[in-house]
Amino acid sequence: MENVLLVYATMSGNTEAMADLIEKGLTEAGANVDRHEAMDIDADVLNDYSHIILGAYTWGDGDLPDDFMDLYEDMEELDLTGKSFAVFGSGDTSYDHFCGAVDVIEEKVKELGGEMILPSVKIEFNPEGDEEEQLISFGKQFVQIHQQQVG
Ligand SMILES: Cc1cc2nc3c(=O)[nH]c(=O)nc-3n(C[C@H](O)[C@H](O)[C@H](O)COP(=O)(O)O)c2cc1C
Numbered sequence: 001m002e003n004v005l006l007v008y009a010t011m012s013g014n015t016e017a018m019a020d021l022i023e024k025g026l027t028e029a030g031a032n033v034d035r036h037e038a039m040d041i042d043a044d045v046l047n048d049y050s051h052i053i054l055g056a057y058t059w060g061d062g063d064l065p066d067d068f069m070d071l072y073e074d075m076e077e078l079d080l081t082g083k084s085f086a087v088f089g090s091g092d093t094s095y096d097h098f099c100g101a102v103d104v105i106e107e108k109v110k111e112l113g114g115e116m117i118l119p120s121v122k123i124e125f126n127p128e129g130d131e132e133e134q135l136i137s138f139g140k141q142f143v144q145i146h147q148q149q150v151g
Contacts, residue, residue, distance in 0.1 A: 001030070001051065001147070003033065003049065004032070004033050005049040005051065006026070006033050006034070006035040007035075007036050007054050008056060009038040009039065009056040009067040010037070010090075011067070014127075015055050015057045017126050018121070018135055021127060021136050022135050022139040025138060025141075026140070026142060028140060038054075038068045038071045043071050043074035043077065044074075044077075046078055050084060051142070052083060052084070053139075054085065054088075054109070056102070057101065058090075058091040058098075061095070061096065062101070062103075063101065064101045064105070065101065072105070078112055079112065081112075082115075083114050084114075084145075084146060086138065086142050087105050088120060089105075090126070091122060091123075093124050102122050103120075117145050117146075121135065
């Protein structure tokens, strides 16, 4: 399998902790991972990968955070047809739109032709207990689904 691109935005580290666990699952399933914070890459990096996992915390009122915004806006220029995606993020259930940024990213991926191969994962604050296993498993499944597709 080609390398998996793992891109996320985090402010206080919760989404980064999710990325750590997802990366663990990906590598345990045999994938190589290229990992970046969203503000450090240009959108056209996505053109170089077929397997992409995007993550963000939620800001404002169910909004994308600023540090994911440039990437999001520049994704508009891309055709994501034929690429496999999964999306994750951390939020706070006391807000009206829990993990709204996850929904915003998922919608954009679909609009641009990308295929969501797993249900998105939303976690409150920092992953704990069963959530840690859920995220490791999310990473593993992302690889295994691809392996099933190629036979
Ligand atoms: C100003 C502000 C607005 C927020 N808005 C939302 C929101 O609309 N929905 C939500 O689920 N979480 C919201 N959050 C909570 C963060 O997404 C949450 O604390 C998350 O765990 C931060 O992730 P990080 O540690 O990766 O930065 C907000 C937090 C702040 C400070």
